[in-house]
Amino acid sequence: MLTREDNEKLTRTGRGTPMGTLFRSYWVPVLLSEELPERDGAQMRVRILGEDLLAFRDTDGQVGLVEPRCPHRGADLYFGRNEHGGLRCAYHGWKFDVAGRCVDMPILPPESAQKMCARVAIQAYPTREWGGMVWAYMGRSDKGEDEAAELPALPQMEFALVPESHRYVSKKLQECNWAQAAEGGIDTAHFSFLHMPVARSEEEFAQRALRAVRGYNAQSMNQDHVRWMREDPRPRYQVKRHAAGLVLGASRQADPGEHYWRIAQYLMPCHGYTPSAAEGQTYHGQSWMPIDDQTCWIFCYSWNPERPLTREEVASYQTGGAVYPARDAHYMPVRNRANQYLLDRAMQKSENFTGIEGVSEQDAAIQDSQGRIADRTHEMLGPTDIAVVQFRRLMLQSADAVAQGEAPPGRDEPEAYRVRGGGTVAPAGDDFDAVMQRRFGDDVGRVRAEADATAP
Ligand code: FES
Ligand SMILES: [Fe+2]
Structure with missing residues (x-):
């Protein structure tokens, strides 16, 4: 449960709000590289x-992220x-370049245009392309000045470090506040209900x-994992x-003498890794x-540190599988708030717990159902929260x-983002540290040195 003030603080991210300032202290993803082909x-x-901003790719391939208002007389x-x-x-x-500098004012005589241009600029945020996404640092606007050296480094998230053939990147629109969607990613307990099949027999x-x-x-993830959950x-x-x-x-009870561990990561300010990848398998975030x-926007990515993704993997991510919903060309999920996620009551009776098709869609439906901005002042939290x-x-x-x-956590430690989450089955007597050591070779899931071999 949160106080009203803390709920506001957690959920409001406009310019000048505490959480908005926190987000603007980091590089954050703002669009996919493929959106500016x-x-x-x-x-x-x-x-x-x-x-409200405009993004464009210039002649050199640089991405500009600028305010849309022309300073002359306010045209868009x-x-x-x-x-x-x-x-x-x-x-x-x-005319304005990617740094927001005015580079041409053809309606003025050349002598005064040059002088005037030097005094005029639009807001422009520094951008980088990283892991198939365009990232922006919105804590500073260049306003026509050259980029200074004091920008933080990009987070060394593993999906961005592997070769392009080893990753898949997309996004999906979600129609609720960011924090309750993030909480859905962190709350791995809900699988036992929200994503559970319903059946008359074990087959x-x-x-x-x-x-x-x-x-x-x-x-x-197979029938054993789902059964244990x-x-x-x-x-x-x-x-x-x-x-x-x-x-x-x-950790959950698995077969006798064993526990099934699902280990997720949350990385500042808004990134999460899913808890199910087995060793050597494809990771999702x-x-x-x-x-x-x-x-x-929920930016979604899958990566395999050891091999290129297979055609089957990519096909399932494109059409709805793992963390990806079936979606249209604008990244809008086919099952969404406006059509009740195509909830099917007959399916809910006999096939799955929600009557909604797809893990990503089930997550979206239930997170949206908490309200556009979840009211955390009336919750009743328990041990699984x-x-x-x-x-x-x-x-x-x-x-x-x-x-x-x-400085906020991790902002100045880009290497600290080189971690993994994932699942494993361990002897029932092993504690969290022992499980982390066995699964990741590290107590918090830092990537081991040999994995660096795949970094470009
Ligand atoms: S309003 Fe843009 S140049 Fe006049
Ligand atoms: Fe879920």
């Missing part, structure tokens, strides 16, 4: 952290032309379990803080980026730290 191609509107640069070296306003021809259960976990490698709906949570965030372990306080409580504490403390002028 061509140099000098069409600019696009981007709404992120409540700010969305209607401008993306020309050689910058965006030109369609009204009177002022039928096994079949439906496999359908429920499509898109995951069979070693990572059905039979033990009360995972025991352990949470550890590390330099970039939290590692969250949840999501980044919950506020569009505004009522909607968010420990991870959510730790997440809130981390976010609120970090926002306070930034407000007091301190």
Whole structure:
């Protein structure tokens, strides 16, 4: 449970809010590289952290992320032309480069245009392309100045370090506040209900379990894992803080003498890794980026440190599997708030717990159902909510730290992001540390040195 004030602090990310300032202390994903496929191609509107911006790719391939208002008389640069070296306003021809500098003012005599240009700029955020996504640092606007050296380094997340053929990247629209969507990713206890098949026999259960976990490698998620989650709906949570965030372990009874551990990561300010990947299998992650306080983009990525992704894996991610929903060309899930996620009551009676198809869709439906911004002042939390409580504490403390002028966790430690989450079966007597050592060779899941061989 949170006070009203803390719920506001956690969920509001506009400019000037504590959480908004925290998000703006990091590089954050703002769009996919594939959304700007061509140099000098069409600019696009981007709404992120409540700010309306324009993104464009210039002649050199650099991505600009700028305010849309032309400083001359306020025309929207969305209607401008993306020309050689910058965006030109369609009204009177002022032109701006990716750093927001005015580079041409054809309506003034050349002598005064040069002087005037030097004094005019639009807001522009520094951008980088990293792991198939465009990242922005929104804590500083270049306003036409050259980038200074004091930008933080990009987080060394493993999906961005592997060769391109080893990863798949996409995104999905979610119609609720970022924090409750992130909490859904951290709360790995819910699998026992939200994603559970319903069946009349164990054979039928096994079949439906496999359908429920499509898109995951069979070693990572199969009918045994789903059965263990059905039979033990009360995972025991352990949470550890590390330099970039939290590692969250949840153990369930597996077959006699063994525990099934699902270990997730939360990385500041808005990234989470799913808890199911078996060793050597494909990993999955999501980044919950506020569009505004009522909607968010969930950037989704899958990567295999050891091999290229297979055609089957990519096909399932494109059509709905693992963390990806079936979605349209604008990354809008086919099952969404407007159509009740195509909830089917007959399916709910006889096939699965929700009557909704797809793990990602089930997550979205239930998270959206908490409200556009979940009211956390009336909750009744229990032992399986420990991870959510730790997440809130981390976010609120970090926002306070930034407000007091301190560096937020991980911002200046890009290497601390080289961690993994995943699942494993361990002897029932092993504690969290022993399980982490056995599964990852490290107490918080840091990537071992030999994995570096695949980094470009
Ligand atoms: S309003 Fe843009 S150049 Fe006049
Ligand atoms: Fe889920």
